Amino acid sequence: MSHICIGAKGSGKTHLLNSLRDEDSINETSHSVSTVGTNIYTIKNPHVKDVELSNKQKARQMISVQVREIGGTMAPIWRRYFEGVTHVIYVLDTSNLCQISGAGVLLYTVLTEPRLQTADILLVLTKMDLAYRQMRNEALLMIQLAKLRKELRQRITVVETSAVTKNGLNDVLDWLFLPPKKASQVKALEAH
Numbered sequence: 267m268s269h270i271c272i273g274a275k276g277s278g279k280t281h282l283l284n285s286l287r288d289e290d291s292i293n294e295t296s297h298s299v300s301t302v303g304t305n306i307y308t309i310k311n312p313h314v315k316d317v318e319l320s321n322k323q324k325a326r327q328m329i330s331v332q333v334r335e336i337g338g339t340m341a342p343i344w345r346r347y348f349e350g351v352t353h354v355i356y357v358l359d360t361s362n363l364c365q366i367s368g369a370g371v372l373l374y375t376v377l378t379e380p381r382l383q384t385a386d387i388l389l390v391l392t393k394m395d396l397a398y399r400q401m402r403n404e405a406l407l408m409i410q411l412a413k414l415r416k417e418l419r420q421r422i423t424v425v426e427t428s429a430v431t432k433n434g435l436n437d438v439l440d441w442l443f444l445p446p447k448k449a450s451q452v453k454a455l456e457a458h
């Protein structure tokens with residue numbers, strides 16, 4: 267499978283993917299059980315309005331994408347799932363101070379994997395709705411992202427999200443479905 271979602275145990279992968287699949291399925295009272303093994307989520311492209319497209323157009327546009335979540339407890343064997351991967355969503359829990367640095371080391375080991383050298387990476391800073399979260403800059407400093415960017419060749423996009431408030435979910439969808447240039451154009455248009 268070309269798209270995978272990884273990150274430490276309890277970082278928020280299942281919540282995020284459920285929210286992307288159906289945003290009404292998650293609220294502040296929702297709890298997910300830890301993923302043992304993998305889960306596959308089909309996420310629809312919100313930019314495609316089914317009724318407006320001919321079959322030919324539909325064939326050209328990506329209507330949905332399948333993302334495989336690999337549970338955090340599976341970290342020692344994540345590598346088994348790297349064959350053919352072109353997109354990696356790496357979830358980092360900004361509310362877990364004890365976990366952040368370790369998650370940064372884990373990210374580094376993932377990005378040095380030879381099969382992922384040309385993959386696009388989305389670093390998702392999750393649980394941004396929580397008052398005791400680390401702010402974006404602090405979290406990035408803790409995982410030493412600036413240093414990682416110098417050493418590694420993958421393009422790393424950073425987004426901040428909350429599966430509860432839904433903030434930032436559109437940025438994840440843009441990354442999944444729009445080529446990088448187009449995504450920035452959409453943002454520029456929205457800013458006007």
Ligand SMILES: Nc1nc2c(ncn2[C@@H]2O[C@H](COP(=O)(O)OP(=O)(O)OP(=O)(O)O)[C@@H](O)[C@H]2O)c(=O)[nH]1
Nearest residue numbers: 276277278279280281297298300301338393428429
């Ligand atoms: N407030 C808040 N809580 C969240 C958010 N995302 C996840 N959580 C909480 O974190 C718990 C763990 O999230 P999961 O999505 O199960 O974590 P996971 O990364 O799938 O964990 P594993 O499957 O064990 O690898 C959830 O049960 C929620 O209680 C979020 O955006 N905001």
Ligand SMILES: [Mg+2]
Nearest residue numbers: 279280300301
């Ligand atoms: Mg899970």
